[in-house]
Amino acid sequence: MRVLFADGTPARRVRVDAVDDSDWTDAEGRASFAALPTGPANVLAVAHGFSATIVHAEIGTDASIEIREEAPRTVRVRVLDEEGTPVPSAAVLAECRYAESPTGARRCANVTVAQLDGDVEDLVPLTDRLGVVMLRAPRGEIEYAASLGDAAQSVTTTADDVEIVLRDPYR
Numbered sequence: 001m002r003v004l005f006a007d008g009t010p011a012r013r014v015r016v017d018a019v020d021d022s023d024w025t026d027a028e029g030r031a032s033f034a035a036l037p038t039g040p041a042n043v044l045a046v047a048h049g050f051s052a053t054i055v056h057a058e059i060g061t062d063a064s065i066e067i068r069e070e071a072p073r074t075v076r077v078r079v080l081d082e083e084g085t086p087v088p089s090a091a092v093l094a095e096c097r098y099a100e101s102p103t104g105a106r107r108c109a110n111v112t113v114a115q116l117d118g119d120v121e122d123l124v125p126l127t128d129r130l131g132v133v134m135l136r137a138p139r140g141e142i143e144y145a146a147s148l149g150d151a152a153q154s155v156t157t158t159a160d161d162v163e164i165v166l167r168d169p170y171r
Helices: none
Strands: 002-004 015-018 021-024 039-047 050-059 066-068 073-080 091-100 106-112 132-137 140-148 151-157 161-165
Touching (some): 050 066, 073 140, 091 132
Parallel strands (some): 002 066
Antiparallel strands (some): 091 106
């Protein structure tokens, strides 16, 4: 199996789940499996910074299986306080719960979603002065969690425009 980014370049360090086995891609975007049962399967490729992508394959029949990342969608997450005022510098975590194939097949993904610009795996995206952070996300159900100090709130949605209201935990 070979995994490619949307632009066609090899995707390394991407986890590929096929049937009941998984492998990580190498520098050429290749993953290999010792023995998979033959037949139809939904194969999931997922990693931080790679939009979770599912392809349908016929294991044992398809000569080669190529998984090309679907172009990610842009998601706008806006964090507000209870009065509707934007909250700057709120930490926003996003995790893809399920990825969907073009045919509607769903697979559990459970991978963090990458920030649209300047993403670094070790950093948590923070909202700007308008309380907004832009993320690149796959299609599917995403859980967004925002926090600042002791205030925290999460929402799970498939929407491209997400609003999270932080409530004061001491009120």
